[in-house]
Amino acid sequence: MRNGAPTNINEYIAAAPAKVRPILREIRRVIRTAAPNAEEVISYRMPAFKQRGILVYFAAFKNHIGLFPPVRGDAKLAKALAPYAGPKGNLKFPLDQPIPYTLIRRVVRLRVKQDSARSGANAAKRRVTASRASRA
8 A cells, every 4th residue: 555545544544654543543533423424535645524525634744634624614613723724724733732633523513514505505506597497
């Protein structure tokens, strides 16, 4: 596996440094709990969880765990995450500090709500478009 891209999250975790594996497993468990209907995928060579769209990606780096995409739409959560925000808004959890699993859970729950709302809005647009097309 070291020579190629991982094909699933188990392979990704197995290829990570030994000291990081328990953290990755716990992040995976937290995400799975917060988004029980999400599908595990590898996208951009990173573990990701997907429902209608990608909810979150996570990845191990030399000195931190990254969580993507940036969090928007909840000012209180964004304030709590501010110490972990990277230059583009993606989250960086330093490996020399405790990983804030509770915040990760909150991020995933927000992303599930956003994914559902986006899906509902897209379905409504499709119904309007179909209705207009049938009248034409």
